[in-house]
Amino acid sequence: MIARRLLAPTPGWRRETDVVVVGSGVAGVTTVLAVRHALPTARILLATKSVLDDGSTRWAQGGIAAALGPGDTPEQHLQDTLTAGAGICDERAVRALVTDGPGAVQRLIELGASFDREPSGPLSLTREGGHLRRRIAHAGGDATGAEISRALLAALAEAGQSAELEVIEHALAIDLLQTADGRAAGITLHVLGEGQRDGVGAVHARAVVLATGGFGQVYSATTNPPVSTGDGLALAMRAGAEAADLEFVQFHPTVLWLGPSSRGRQPLISEAVRGEGAVLIDAAGRRFMTGQHPLADLAPRDVVAKAIMRELLTSGTDHVYLDGRHLGPAEWTRRFPTILASCRAHGIDPVTEPIPVVPAAHYVSGGIRTDLHGRTSVPGLYACGEVACTGVHGANRLASNSLLEGLVFAERIAVALGRGLPPAADPAPDARPARLVDPAALGPLQQLMTADAGVLRSGPGLARAAAGLAELGLQDCDKPDADAWQVTNLHLIATALVSSALAREETRGSHWREDFASTVDAWRGHLIVSVGQSGLTSVYEPVLGGQS
Ligand SMILES: Cc1cc2nc3c(=O)[nH]c(=O)nc-3n(C[C@H](O)[C@H](O)[C@H](O)COP(=O)(O)OP(=O)(O)OC[C@H]3O[C@@H](n4cnc5c(N)ncnc54)[C@H](O)[C@@H]3O)c2cc1C
Numbered sequence: 001m002i003a004r005r006l007l008a009p010t011p012g013w014r015r016e017t018d019v020v021v022v023g024s025g026v027a028g029v030t031t032v033l034a035v036r037h038a039l040p041t042a043r044i045l046l047a048t049k050s051v052l053d054d055g056s057t058r059w060a061q062g063g064i065a066a067a068l069g070p071g072d073t074p075e076q077h078l079q080d081t082l083t084a085g086a087g088i089c090d091e092r093a094v095r096a097l098v099t100d101g102p103g104a105v106q107r108l109i110e111l112g113a114s115f116d117r118e119p120s121g122p123l124s125l126t127r128e129g130g131h132l133r134r135r136i137a138h139a140g141g142d143a144t145g146a147e148i149s150r151a152l153l154a155a156l157a158e159a160g161q162s163a164e165l166e167v168i169e170h171a172l173a174i175d176l177l178q179t180a181d182g183r184a185a186g187i188t189l190h191v192l193g194e195g196q197r198d199g200v201g202a203v204h205a206r207a208v209v210l211a212t213g214g215f216g217q218v219y220s221a222t223t224n225p226p227v228s229t230g231d232g233l234a235l236a237m238r239a240g241a242e243a244a245d246l247e248f249v250q251f252h253p254t255v256l257w258l259g260p261s262s263r264g265r266q267p268l269i270s271e272a273v274r275g276e277g278a279v280l281i282d283a284a285g286r287r288f289m290t291g292q293h294p295l296a297d298l299a300p301r302d303v304v305a306k307a308i309m310r311e312l313l314t315s316g317t318d319h320v321y322l323d324g325r326h327l328g329p330a331e332w333t334r335r336f337p338t339i340l341a342s343c344r345a346h347g348i349d350p351v352t353e354p355i356p357v358v359p360a361a362h363y364v365s366g367g368i369r370t371d372l373h374g375r376t377s378v379p380g381l382y383a384c385g386e387v388a389c390t391g392v393h394g395a396n397r398l399a400s401n402s403l404l405e406g407l408v409f410a411e412r413i414a415v416a417l418g419r420g421l422p423p424a425a426d427p428a429p430d431a432r433p434a435r436l437v438d439p440a441a442l443g444p445l446q447q448l449m450t451a452d453a454g455v456l457r458s459g460p461g462l463a464r465a466a467a468g469l470a471e472l473g474l475q476d477c478d479k480p481d482a483d484a485w486q487v488t489n490l491h492l493i494a495t496a497l498v499s500s501a502l503a504r505e506e507t508r509g510s511h512w513r514e515d516f517a518s519t520v521d522a523w524r525g526h527l528i529v530s531v532g533q534s535g536l537t538s539v540y541e542p543v544l545g546g547q548s
Pocket residue numbers: 022023024025026027028047048049050052053054055056057058059060061062063064065144145171172173174211212213214223224225227228229230231232268362363384385386387399400401402403404406
């Protein structure tokens with residue numbers, strides 16, 4: 001059974017605002033700054049469940065893609081994005097991304113973000129898999145996300161707290177408040193340690209913007225931080241919002257293997273390391289990518305991830321190695337200082353030894369379905385960043401398009417809100433019962449998702465995952481704390497993801513079916529999932545016309 005509402009206790013405090021933004025990554029903070037610009041007198045409340053810079057944004061390494069270099073055009077960026085998306089991108093959304101992208105990066109620079117530059121002055125642009133041009137701007141070598149986060153949070157701090165802008169950390173959004181006719185009217189928050197606002201409270205707002213990031217924590221191996229539990233997606237679905245493309249999860253082929261029982265965020269070894277000549281080898285030193293793809297170690301991410309998983313299955317080992325010793329100490333320090341430091345912090349020195357690596361969940365292409373201005377199917381509810389499915393990524397994200405998507409679509413939400421906020425309305429009292437999954441289900445849930453709904457998928461494996469999830473869902477919990485809410489959210493998302501992955505009997509983009517190895521034209525479309533009174537419902541929507 002799927003709970004439609006999680007709010008158990010009666011809210012102990014109440015707050016009125018105009019716009020509530022949930023999440024403080026690139027998407028959430030950009031939304032706040034852009035809405036302030038569009039509506040200078042509007043009251044904005046930003047709620048985030050940990051400290052401000054906790055989220056995927058600060059961990060982004062490679063960079064941010066935009067047609068900024070000589071000879072590059074938004075049209076070329078569009079073509080590369082459509083190719084990566086394997087036939088199901090929304091071309092209008094991609095066009096918005098690539099057209100607005102250069103300006104959005106420029107505004108970030110004007111805000112104070114410092115990107116790496118050539119000695120002669122222009123931005124230093126690199127290339128990543130799938131891009132036919134050098135168009136990835138980066139900062140601090142491989143610390144792009146940290147610099148973007150720093151610049152955005154500095155601008156937020158400069159805006160200062162006032163009657164028009166309030167920021168609450170350690171505030172976990174639980175559920176959407178809705179009017180009797182289903183419109184978003186605010187959010188319930190569980191705040192830890194905020195004095196008078198400690199505990200569960202209600203924020204009434206005219207518009208709600210979800211910028212809560214991805215759900216990598218649904219898997220046992222992930223590059224995402226612990227806050228990536230898909231809360232925004234789950235609460236939107238419980239409120240009746242449509243979700244799309246949940247089966248398309250991008251796995252990064254190379255994260256640092258930290259041992260058999262590692263959990264949570266695992267350090268990423270960027271594909272730029274392979275771009276600089278590092279190669280994948282097995283325990284005997286054999287290069288196993290040779291002959292598997294014309295580009296060998298630089299094959300697309302999903303091809304490399306799949307090859308590694310096969311290697312692990314046939315060899316019975318739990319990791320392979322990435323050998324970048326040829327780079328030498330100077331190049332490692334200059335080009336990959338963050339990766340070098342995080343490997344060394346875990347006792348591995350890439351200068352002198354191969355790095356143990358495994359594939360891990362990295363990025364979610366699907367999410368809450370939105371239009372070109374972040375509107376969801378629930379009036380008054382908006383979403384941007386990784387939690388949203390704007391249609392930009394289709395079946396597979398082109399590298400470095402996600403930070404850009406967060407910027408561009410946050411700004412587009414501000415444009416929509418700037419044209420007029422929805423009228424204020426009281427939320428309807430909610431009598432539906434709360435039902436939470438026991439936090440003890442987390443480990444088994446992550447293990448079964450990695451084993452049966454991860455890189456390699458098949459009908460029998462996915463059916464096994466669905467049965468396992470149904471059983472874990474029976475483990476009720478009557479203590480409504482943050483852990484229980486987050487595990488309940490992960491359980492809903494895992495169930496929806498598995499149902500879509502089982503239904504999609506083909507291989508497309510990042511969705512690989514061992515039992516349906518080809519891409520099937522009849523499956524060129526989207527699975528739209530939502531929660532109704534009787535549980536999950538799924539509708540298939542073919543893509544009409546456009547590129548195949
Ligand atoms: C290791 C790594 C490397 C990456 N490298 C790149 C790259 O080079 N280029 C690129 O384009 N992309 C990259 N990505 C992807 C990119 O970083 C993310 O897609 C992007 O930063 C997402 O931004 P966001 O604002 O949507 O979410 P996040 O940055 O994840 O922020 C989500 C926010 O929501 C908050 N939150 C979550 N749930 C709740 C709740 N219930 N209540 C209140 N607050 C909540 C979190 O605390 C956080 O503040 C990388 C990702 C990772 C993990």
